[in-house]
Amino acid sequence: MNIVVCLKQVPGTTEVKIDPQTNTLIRQGIENIINPFDTYAIEEGVRLKEKDGGKVTVITMGPSQAEAALRESISLGIDEAILLCDNAFRGADTWATAFTLSCAVKKLQQYDLIICGRQTIDGDTGQVGPELAEMLDIPFIAYVGQIEEIKDGYLRVRRMVEEGHEILETTLPAVITVAKEINVPRLPSLRGIMKSKSAKIDTWGIRELGVEESMVGLPGSSTQVIKIFFPQRVHQAEMLEGNPEKQVDTLIDRLKSAGLC
Numbered sequence: 001m002n003i004v005v006c007l008k009q010v011p012g013t014t015e016v017k018i019d020p021q022t023n024t025l026i027r028q029g030i031e032n033i034i035n036p037f038d039t040y041a042i043e044e045g046v047r048l049k050e051k052d053g054g055k056v057t058v059i060t061m062g063p064s065q066a067e068a069a070l071r072e073s074i075s076l077g078i079d080e081a082i083l084l085c086d087n088a089f090r091g092a093d094t095w096a097t098a099f100t101l102s103c104a105v106k107k108l109q110q111y112d113l114i115i116c117g118r119q120t121i122d123g124d125t126g127q128v129g130p131e132l133a134e135m136l137d138i139p140f141i142a143y144v145g146q147i148e149e150i151k152d153g154y155l156r157v158r159r160m161v162e163e164g165h166e167i168l169e170t171t172l173p174a175v176i177t178v179a180k181e182i183n184v185p186r187l188p189s190l191r192g193i194m195k196s197k198s199a200k201i202d203t204w205g206i207r208e209l210g211v212e213e214s215m216v217g218l219p220g221s222s223t224q225v226i227k228i229f230f231p232q233r234v235h236q237a238e239m240l241e242g243n244p245e246k247q248v249d250t251l252i253d254r255l256k257s258a259g260l261c
């Protein structure tokens, strides 16, 4: 079984600043982590390999510092890691991100199951998984809480829904996004940490993927961030004085003058 895990490196803090000129997050000087939802995707890929054999490849599209996230995934049991890194990928929206990932998956040629996190904690859209499936023209199942059975060309999963769960079957290859109910991610082993330090990480750009610049990054994005800002916090509380009767009279006056009663 050839399993591909997609992971994104995200800021490990909510104290991020925004560049008002470019409308992007200022990522310099911020500690980065593996998107927490993607740690469940890594764990599930590694568990499937340990049970049935095969290979797990992790792919991320990001800046060069995303290599640290790939090395960490190797310390958790991932076999191979690919960094999609090129100036041309900058400014990608979810569509261009999924397109670039789909080109990398196609270049791998052999893939049975692609596992993504359910969403990221920064972009937070949950769009990349389904878009990736669409671009690869293969089935997609979201919010998988348990893989019940997986064998040649067949997958049965328990998928989390608001009212409980559904059991779904599909053919492989397929893309799934996983919910945190699926497993408890392991900590890196000492052997894994040693392996991750010397592991070779392949870096692919537009040349290796064989794509036009116009298809990726900002030019390949069908959406554009016009403005990004923190909402203003406005405190406008007024404490009413006097005994309860006086407070009620004042409140009614205020409501009347606001046209609310």
Ligand SMILES: Cc1cc2nc3c(=O)[nH]c(=O)nc-3n(C[C@H](O)[C@H](O)[C@H](O)COP(=O)(O)OP(=O)(O)OC[C@H]3O[C@@H](n4cnc5c(N)ncnc54)[C@H](O)[C@@H]3O)c2cc1C
Pocket: 006, 007, 008, 024, 035, 037, 038, 041, 059, 060, 061, 062, 090, 091, 092, 093, 094, 095, 097, 098, 101, 115, 116, 117, 118, 119, 120, 122, 123, 124, 125, 126, 127, 128, 129, 221, 223, 224, 225
């Ligand atoms: C209009 C627009 C412009 C943007 N411009 C920029 C920009 O200039 N610079 C910038 O850094 N970001 C930018 N972003 C954010 C960037 O496009 C998103 O972070 C990215 O597309 C992933 O979307 P998401 O974070 O919502 O992922 P989700 O759809 O929530 O992610 C779901 C899952 O998909 C997988 N996944 C997501 N992203 C990646 C990835 N990069 N590599 C591998 N797997 C992944 C993971 O498994 C993840 O758990 C922009 C977004 C938009 C909408």
